[in-house]
Amino acid sequence: MKKLVLIAGGSGLIGGYVSDELAEMGYEVNWLSRKANESDKFPSYVWDPVTNFIDPAVPQDLYAIINLAGTAIAGTRWTTKRKASIIDSRIESNQYLQFLLQSGRLKANKYVSAAAMGYYGNRGEAWIEEDQKPHGKGFLQECCVQWEESIENVSSTGINTVWFRIGLVLAREGGALPQLKLPFKFGLGLYFAAKNSFQSWIHIQDLARMFAQAIQQDLQSGAYNAAAPNPVKNIIFANEMKAMFKHPTLLLRIPPFMTRLLLGEMSQILLTGVRMNTEKIRNTGFEFKYPTIEAALQDLK
Numbered sequence: 001m002k003k004l005v006l007i008a009g010g011s012g013l014i015g016g017y018v019s020d021e022l023a024e025m026g027y028e029v030n031w032l033s034r035k036a037n038e039s040d041k042f043p044s045y046v047w048d049p050v051t052n053f054i055d056p057a058v059p060q061d062l063y064a065i066i067n068l069a070g071t072a073i074a075g076t077r078w079t080t081k082r083k084a085s086i087i088d089s090r091i092e093s094n095q096y097l098q099f100l101l102q103s104g105r106l107k108a109n110k111y112v113s114a115a116a117m118g119y120y121g122n123r124g125e126a127w128i129e130e131d132q133k134p135h136g137k138g139f140l141q142e143c144c145v146q147w148e149e150s151i152e153n154v155s156s157t158g159i160n161t162v163w164f165r166i167g168l169v170l171a172r173e174g175g176a177l178p179q180l181k182l183p184f185k186f187g188l189g190l191y192f193a194a195k196n197s198f199q200s201w202i203h204i205q206d207l208a209r210m211f212a213q214a215i216q217q218d219l220q221s222g223a224y225n226a227a228a229p230n231p232v233k234n235i236i237f238a239n240e241m242k243a244m245f246k247h248p249t250l251l252l253r254i255p256p257f258m259t260r261l262l263l264g265e266m267s268q269i270l271l272t273g274v275r276m277n278t279e280k281i282r283n284t285g286f287e288f289k290y291p292t293i294e295a296a297l298q299d300l301k
Contacts, residue, residue: 002028004059005215006106008047008093009068011038013174014114014166017208018066025212030059032069049096050088054105064110064215065101067151069093073116074176078139078265087143094150101157112214113151113163115223117200117274119144120165125198127277130165130223140268148223160221162214167200167227167276169207172300184241189251191238192259197273199237200227203290203299213286225276232293234273240293244301 005022009015010031019029019042031044032054038044045055049069070090076082094113100106120128121136134141148163155161169175183190202210210226213219232240235251242249259267282288290296 002026003063004028004030004061005064005066006030006032006058006062006108007066007068008032008097009070009114010042010044010066012068013171013204014169014207014211015066015068017171017204018068018211021208021212022215025216027063027215032058047096049092052096052099054096054100058106060105060107062106062108064112065097065106065108066211066215067093067097067111067113070114070147073140073143074266074269077263083139083143083265087146090143090147091150094147094154098150098154098157101154101159108159110215111154111157111159111161112211113154113161115148115151115163115165116140116144117165117167117225117227117276118268118272119148120274120276122197122272123274125196125275127275128225129277130225130280138268138272139265140272155221160218162219162221162224164207164210164214164224164226165276166207167202167225167231167274169204170201170296170300171204175204177300180241181244184245184249187247187249189238189242189249190254191234191251192254192267192270193234193256193273197234198231198275199234200225200231200274200276201237201293201296202227203288203296206288206290209289210281210286213284217284219284224281225278226281227276227278228288228291228293228296229278229282230292231275237293240297243294244297 047054071085118140
């Protein structure tokens with residue numbers, strides 16, 4: 001019998017890649033979704049963590065649960081309502097899954113959740129490991145800290161609980177890369193933070209493989225930095241983006257004050273620099289398929 005993995009938020013960019021990776025490895029994949037019939041490939045069940053509803057047909061005995069649920073952080077200006085949705089959607093999904101595990105409605109051996117590098121705050125050029133505490137202030141960091149607290153609470157059920165502090169995800173179909181590439185197509189390369197500020201990034205396929213490894217292996221409970229082993233300075237990232245196109249491109253740095261003026265609080269996403277150390281996940285035997293920004297962008301042309 002195949003091992004069953006239940007994914008909350010499977011219809012998102014990361015969820016789709018993780019689902020395909022697990023299916024290729026022989027796992028049975030089911031989704032929890034806010035809408036019915038969201039997938040032609042994987043059985044999908046409706047749930048609502050706000051009202052504590054889950055489809056009674058959801059199988060009880062699972063091998064693992066992956067939680068990728070949450071309102072998108074980027075894309076829409078951070079109004080008060082939007083910020084509440086960003087935080088609440090993450091906390092409530094973990095809280096409800098914790099309740100389902102504690103009550104025995106769901107049974108699983110492993111719990112794996114997304115988290116984000118925003119937990120660390122703006123850290124400059126220092127290498128940041130998982131035991132580093134949050135630094136600084138701001139909504140992004142506040143969200144990530146509360147998010148992780150709700151993940152850690154799941155471990156009180158006795159289940160092995162792992163979460164990934166995800167860097168900038170690079171994918172052809174979505175995430176930040178299509179938006180970053182757009183001005184370069186017209187000969188204008190933009191970057192937003194200080195040129196020597198570091199960007200921790202990860203190819204979507206490596207991220208999916210990382211989640212799959214957390215299901216396949218018995219990783220130690222706790223946080224893991226989910227980024228390529230070679231974070232790069234913003235100016236290098238911009239130059240590698242420039243190299244994707246054959247036409248002349250002018251690189252232009254957008255000053256932080258202008259970024260804040262244009263995006264408001266959401267500018268924290270672009271102005272926060274973290275140089276994440278990935279030794280912890282590499283020590284588990286994980287090998288990156290795309291360890292350098294050159295290799296990643298070459299694949300994602």
